[in-house]
Amino acid sequence: MIDISESVMQFLLAFIVVAPLIGAAAALLPAPPGLRGKNPEQAVLRHGVTVTGLVLLAAVVLAIGFDHDQPSTMQASTDISWIPALDVRIHLGVDGISLPLLVLTALLTFLCALHSYFKLPAGPSPKAFVALVLVLESGTLATFAVLDLLLFFLAFEMVLIPMYFLIARWGGERKQAAAWKFILYTLLGSVIMLLGLLLIGLESGTFDMVALATDNGRGLTSSVQVIAVLAIGIGLAVKTPMWPLHSWLPDAHTAAPTVGSVLLAGVLLKMGTYGFVRILLPVTPEGMHTFAPYLAAFAVVGIIYGSLACLALVRPGAKGDLKRLIAYSSVGHMGFVLLGIATMTPTGVNGALFANIAHGLITGLLFFLVGAVKDRYGTADLDTLAGATGAALYGRAPRLGALLAFAAVASLGLPGLAGFWGEMLTLFGAFDPAAGLSRPAFLTFMAIGALGTLLTAAYMLLVVRRVCMGDPTDHQREPRVADIQSHEFAAWTPLAALTVIAGLWPAVLLGLTDPAVQKLLAGGKS
Template identity: 50%
Template sequence: MTTGQTLLLAALLLPAIGALLAAGLPERLDRAGRIAGTAFAAATFGVVLAMLAPVRNPGTGARINPWSEIDVPWAPTLSLRFHLGVDGISYPLVLLTSLLTLLCCAYCLWKVPEPGRGRLLVALLLVLEIGIVGVFLALDLVLFFVFFEVVLLPMYAVIAVWGGADRRRAARKFVLYTLFGSVLLLVGVFVVVSSAGTGDLVALSDPATRPMTSGLQLLAFVLLAAAFAVKSPLWPLHTWLPAAHTEAPTVGSVVLAGVLLKMGTYGLLRVAVGVAPDGAERSAPVLGVLATAAIIVGGLVCLAQTELKRLIAYSSVGHMGFVLLGIATLTATGLQAALIGNIAHGIVTGLLFFIAGGIKDRTHTGDLDRLGGLRETAPALSGVLAYAAIASLGLPGLAGFWGEAFAVVAAFERGGPLWTTLGVLAAVGAALAAAYFLRLLRRVTHGPAAPAVAGLGPAARLGPGELVAWSPLVALTLVLGVLPPIVLSYSADPVAALAEVFGR
């Protein structure tokens, strides 16, 4: 077994061992369980960093050209294979997943919703990491589906057990929507595998070995895109998201926004577009219209929000709309915009949910009217909130700028009345993002201190858990804004190969 193959297996096995160890310890050793889980999360992050060490395959023009891969029989009688691999499209998302999981586990060393059960929460975070990383590494459609489903029950438990007052309703809504998407995904996988005779994504992405007709590609793309639209989430299938974010504990919201939503956009790009390019070409205008609608609707709804976490949740609908618009253009510029937009959203919105959790922990409210004057009593907390907000609204030089700006550029690049109109509307949506984030800052940080924040005293200072968990995200927001090639350089070749199929 090569070094690269060992690292691929370790990225899945280490969090599994950590989850079993953390969950298996008794309640009196709760802190020890959290420490053990965090140590395994750190080891997983180290393994993912080491994936860059093996020499990458030279460019071959293939749309999926893994740096490292494992391909062994899984269920030979059913022609199923355990096929994992990592390339320039999946690696940044694997790295983001392992980083956010580590930061969330570290955060739980100091802050847990229910003392005595923190080790169980850490164990569930590690199980979520297995499912999400597995989705990004899977190169077999059936294996992809299995990992896609692994995240369902752990996230349900995170919301239902450690969430807010209305947590059970939010968890049920999350499960129902996700199960609906899973049914569509299963049917789409069946259509592809039964017609092509294989579930191998490398083979399915090669026109020479993909026997699907144009009609079957359209059917497969519609089924797969609808399934991934639920997870992304694409308007109007987004209504599960605000409730889940609002009721989830802080670390649950960070994982949900930071990487779980990316399973949908990654699946749309890697699976739906890669497997059924003819279907993607024919469906692109509809996808573009829905993505732009998500941008506008998300912005308008955010302007009406009065609760902090719900506002951030609805902002995700708009930000992910830019990612989906980039994919819909089927241009190299648009696909690169989608990929860097994915990473930027995970970093910045993860930071925003961490900050929102810190504010609610101190003030016991998320009501914007009751948080006024935060900068007077908690200047450090207020400053980090302002930094994350201006990054999320797309200020040049910070991470949020590149994905949204170049999604608009890609729409104009695609040309024609429809795409030009969508580009203009998306630009209007970006202006709406600036409006609702500036409104948020005016209501929360400015003015006289509201009663909920007036008496914070020493609690206003950032704690060690917050410094440990937030600092890497603060730094990455700036680094990615100044140096976007740290993401784009890895994905340039596979994106160019994919865009070439569409003559772009």
């Protein structure tokens, strides 16, 4: 840790949230003559790389200056009155729960901007594309940084319009239907969530998330907590997405451009689970205790459902789309996150937070790789890719094939990689849930979740066999398949490296989250 003054930390956090918005506005303006270069389109794409790079740099400096000895304390806090009549404040802060998500968001958005600089998806103006990505980044970062319920809702909603247009204007087949399904599902969930947030704020007399967490539900009756958890939980469950509110996700991923899929899986899904941890667990503990068994039941159904859907898609003759398969795998992986949260134990919640970060790294890498395979073969259809003998990536593009196999085994939870720890800790949490929760029920959920890990291994290994293996000589008459390019290597290497580091050295992440989770579950008491 480097000693950085609190005022500098406050500036860094405010810069991280606001800079993408300013960058989005600047992207829509004409480029100055000295920055246009030979191609004005490349100028705005360079602008996107520059802004997201500066935000990532600020996030890294914030992480370095963060007091790692006190990760349960809100740091870099800014608290300014905004709407006095409603006691709504511009309250920003970061602790051990939100810091990893801030850095992950900044990293994935920068890598997406870098990828787009070399491989811009076909669509309307690049200016609009860059502006939408930057607005999306600002909304996501604000969601993880704000500490006021109404500001949280505004940031939570801010990402919907940019993602809608990224899918609808730069997506592939059936993009309009997928975009409308995405916006309708998420807007409906958000309206219900807003009612729950208003109920908490009006009943408790404050919208401040730190004060509410410290109060630990003592200012809210049991019935108010139950209603609030139901209303807010529905909105968060749609964004997560939890079975059976997940059906927008496979369509959105299948239609979205590569960058849209990476941001949707790596960042947007985390907003829902973050809301469960930041708001519902500390603010409405009695309500969460009431709904925890149901949340766990939906979670394990999602784990099995997602895995079975993937097995159906990878089956020869099913005409399964590889992007759709990865989307369904996200339903299963986010099921583990919800299961960990439902245990209401430090072990389970830490596992959920770890699984969140691991999913962002691994699934972000998977969507980058699937996008590359689709660019080279012209399709993501598994039957077309595999053909009679397999796509033979090991023989035709060995580095691309090896990296795809690496991401697949990381996704199935291979020990030593990031995907292992989150799933294991959530299962441990289910083995011994919080006091008052039915242990036999959670042991059943644990067993079903463990079965899900076996099913995940089955479909991921089948994907590797069908896409990576085969005889390359059977493809000699086909156009040559390019291996990993230098810009792809630059965009993908950080995700692969962090997947290994988090798998071999989980204490780096758990050391941040555990004290914050302990304090959160204890009602804000250190």
